[in-house]
Amino acid sequence: MLTALLMSSLGACVPTPVDGGGADLEGQPVRLTFLHTSDVHSRLYEYEFTPSFTDTELGLQEGLGPYGGLAEMAYILKRERAKAGRVLHLDSGDCFQGAVVFNQFSGEAEFRTMSAAGLDAAVVANHEFDAGAANLATQGATWARFDLLAANYDFADSELPYANELEDLVLPTGMYELDGLRVGVIGMGNISSLNSIYDQSNSMGIRVIEPGQAIPDEAVMLRAEGADLIVVLSHLGLDEDIENAKLYKDIDIILGGHNHIALDPPLVVVNEETGKRIPIVHSGAFAKFVGRLDVVVQDGEVLSTDYQLFPIDGTVPEDPEVAEILLEYKEQLDYDLKLDQVIGYAETELTRYGTTGGDSMLGNLTAEAMRFYPGVETEIALTNTLGIRSDIPAGDITLDTLYNSMPFDNTVTTMFLSGREVQELLDYATERSTERGCESQIQVAGIKFTMNCEAAVAEDIVINGTPLSPEGTYELATNNYIAHGGSGFEVLERNTTQIDTGISIRDVVKQSISAARTLPQKGICEEDGRIATVY
Template structure:
C-alpha cells in the first residue's frame, strides 16, 4: 500500500500558516510516485487502530481484573496481561486483513513501569516505531524526564509523527524547546491509497504542570482548544477526505469537540484511561444530521481499539468497532520479543523486581470510598513522614502520584505478594521527599487549595495526608477544623477531648493550627516545586530535598512493618497490609 504524509507547518499567523499548509500539501502530492486514484462515489474502507496510555507496560504483567475489565473481555486466569509483543501481534493481524489502515496513539506511552525508570523512554519509542505507528499525540507524561529527554528520544528513535497543535514552544533560549518545536507538528496528512486523512493533535491541558517534574522544564504556551481545532480543521477539510482529532484531553472534552467542531469526523482520545465499547456516536450541534465518532482505548496495554469505517465522498457513512483484549491468548510477536530482549535482561540485572516486601489479603485502594483519605494513600504518606531523617510534623502528597491500587489475591488464593515491581507500578515517578516549614497561615492556604481542587473533581480528595486531619468543605471551598498532631482520641465534640488545647476534628482529638506557629511538612519534590497547582509551596525558601526516593521510603516502611509480625516459630513474616490499613480513617472528611 502506498502511503505518504505531509510536512506540517508550525503555529504561526493564520495567513502564513495557511500558505505553508497548502504548499506542504502540494509538495506531498508531487512526491507521490503512483497516479492519483479517483475515489469519487466509491465506498472506501478504512481501519483505524487505536492505542493509548500505554504507560510503559511493554512487558506482560499480572493483575486481578476488576468488574469493568471483566465486562470488556479481560478474565481472571488469562494473565499475564498486556505487553508490546502481544499488541504487535494484534496490530499486524489487523493490518493484514485491512486494505487501508492508520495506527494512532493518544499519548502517555512514557512512565508507569520500571523499564521507563531505567531507560527513560528509549524502549517505548522503539517499540512504537517497531509497531509501525503512524502518529501519536504528545501526552503529559512524555515530559516527565524533561523536555530535553523527550526531544532526545524522539530524535534518536521515532519513525512516527508526533502532534500537538495547542502547544506553542516559545522559549527559543532553551535548545531542547526549539528541538521539540521541530519535532512536534500541529497536523499531519496521510495518503492511504488515494484516501486522504488529516489528523490534528491536541495535547493535555489539565496536567500540563507534569512538564515541570524534571529540572529541565520548558516554557509552553497552551492555545485554546476549540479555537485551535476550528482553525486547523478548517485548513485541512478542503484537502482531505476525513478529519481526525487525536487528543490527550478527557472524554468530556472529546465529546464537546465532536459536538461543536464542524469539520471533525472522528475524535481519537485518551488520558483518563477510559475504554469505550462500543465507541460513542455524538450528534453534531453545528452540522445537521452529522454524527461524529469518539474512541477511547483504555490504558496499560490492556486493549487495542479497532475501528472499521466506510467513507464515501468525504463522509463516514458506516462504522463498526471491536475492543480487542490483550491477554495470554494472544501470541507474542517474535520481532518485538527480540527488540525487548536486551532491555528485559538489563532490567533484571539492575533491579530485583520479584522480591516480596509485604502481603495483602484484599485490594489496597488508592481512592477512599467516600472521596476522603484512602488506605493506600495513608500508608504512602506515613512512609514519607516517618522515614528516618525526615520525621516531620505532618506529611502530604498528591493523590494522583499514586498511580494504581496494590492488588489483592487472585481467586483461590488467600494472600497476594507485594513485590518491588508492583511498587514501581504504584509509584512510577522518581520523586524524592522534600521538607519545608510552613506558617499556620500557609497550612490553611494549602489545605484550602486541596479542598478547592477536590471540589472541582466531585469532592474526591486530590491529596493524602498524615499526622493531620481536616474537614474538606467542598461547598464552601475551604478546609475546616485543621489539626496537626494530637492524641487522636475518638470524639464527637470538643468537650470529649481531655488533652489541653485539643479540638475535635473529623471525629478525632487533635491540636488546632495557629497562624503564627511553624509546622514542618514532608512532601514530594514535584508538589514542592508547584506541581499540580501547589504554588503556595513553590517559593518556600526553607525547602530541603532529602534525596530519599519516595518509592524507597515506602518499601523500607513495609519492611519495617514486617518486623512487627512473627509466625508461631518466631520467624519474621511479611506484613498483611490490610490489617494495618483496612480503610481510610477519616483524616480527610468530605463535606458536600
C-alpha cells in the same frame, strides 16, 4: 505542516506520501480502519492486577492474567492490520512513565516497541516530557519511526538548545494517503498538565495554543491540501473532546486519551453548527485494550461506524519482533535492579483509592512512611493521590510491583507552614477533589479533616489530635513535584523554607514495606477515616 509517513512492512494498505497519487474515489463508499491505543504508560511487560467492574464489562475477565504487555498489544495490532484494507494506527499519547523500564531507559524502549508494533502517529502528551524536553527530542529523533503530532505546542520562539529539534520533530498535523483516500490528523496535547510544568518553574519553552485557534486553523490547511477526512488525535481528556466536537465543524472523528477510560460503544456528539454526528473514541490505558474503529466514508462524509475493543489478557500471544526487543531490556533490568526480589507480602489487595473517596491504604502507608523516615521526621505529611499509579495485588510484593505502583522519581521535600497556610492547602485540595467527583486528590499523615465537597472547603482540621491553630507553625513533608507547584499547589510553590532532602519516596515506601513484612496491619496501610468526605 504536513508529513509523509515512513513505510511499514506490514501486509495491509499503508500510508503513502501525500503526492503519491491513488484511485479516484469520487462517489464511492470507502472503508477505512483506525487502530487506536492510548496511555500505555510504559506497561511494556505483562502484569497482574484485579480487573475492575468496568474492565470486566469491557471484556477483561478476572483470572485470565497476566494482562497488558506491548508484545501482546502488537500481536493484536498486526493481526487487525492484516485483516484491514486502508488502515491507520494512531495513539493518543502518554506512552512514557509508569513502570521501571522508563526510569531506567527514559523512553527508548517505549518508542522502539511502538515503532515495531507498526504505529503510524502519536500525539505528544504531558508524560512524554517527564524526563525533560531534551530527552523527548533525543528519544524521538533516535527511535520513533512514527510521526509525533501536537498542533497546540509551539517551540519556535524558544531559545532553548533543543527547541529547533522539537520544532522539526513534533509536527502539528499529518496527512496520510490510503489508496486514494486522504486522512488529515491534527494532534492535540494536554494543556492543563503543561500548565503544571510551568507552575514548577520548569518552563520548557513551549508556547501553548488554545484548541479554538489550533483546530480550525489546521483543519482549513488540511482541507486545502485535499483531506477527505479530519481526525483529531487528542490527549485533552473526554470533557474537552466533547466540547471540541460540538464547536468545530471540520472535525469528523476524535480519537482521545488522558482519562484512562475506554468507551464501548464510542460516544457520539452532534456538532452544533452542522448537525454532523462525530464519534469520540477512547480505548483505555496501561496496555489493557486495543480499539478498532471501522468507518465508511463517501465524498468526505462518514456514513457509518463500527467499533471493537480487544482486551489484552493472558490468552493473547506475543508478537515475536516486539518480544525480542523487550527481552533485551528485561535482561538489563534484571541485572541492574533484581526486580523479582520480594520486599513484603500483601494479605489482600492494597488499594490506592479509598472506599469513601477519602484516605486510602496505599495513601496512608506512603504519607506515614514519609513523615517518619529518619532524617525527615516532620509533624505532618501530604502527597498527591495520583503519584500512586496502581494498586498492589495480593501476594508477594516485589520491587517490580512497587515500581509499577510508584513509578515517579519524586523526592521528599520539607518546609514549614503556618496554620493559615495549612488551611489554604487543604482548601485547595478539597476544591480540586470536588471537581473530580469528591475523590481525594491528596493523602495525608498527622492530619485529620473533613473534605466538604458541597462547600469546596476543608473543615474540622486536627493536627496530631489538636485542632489546627491559625497562628501555629507546622513542619510538612511532601513530594518535590507538588512542592514546586505541580498540579496547581501554589501555596507550596511560594514557600521559601523548602528543603529537598533528595530522599526517594519510592525508597521510603520500600523500607516501610520491608519493615512491616506483611500488610495491611492495624495502623499500617489501612483506611482509618482521616479524610472524611461530605457531598
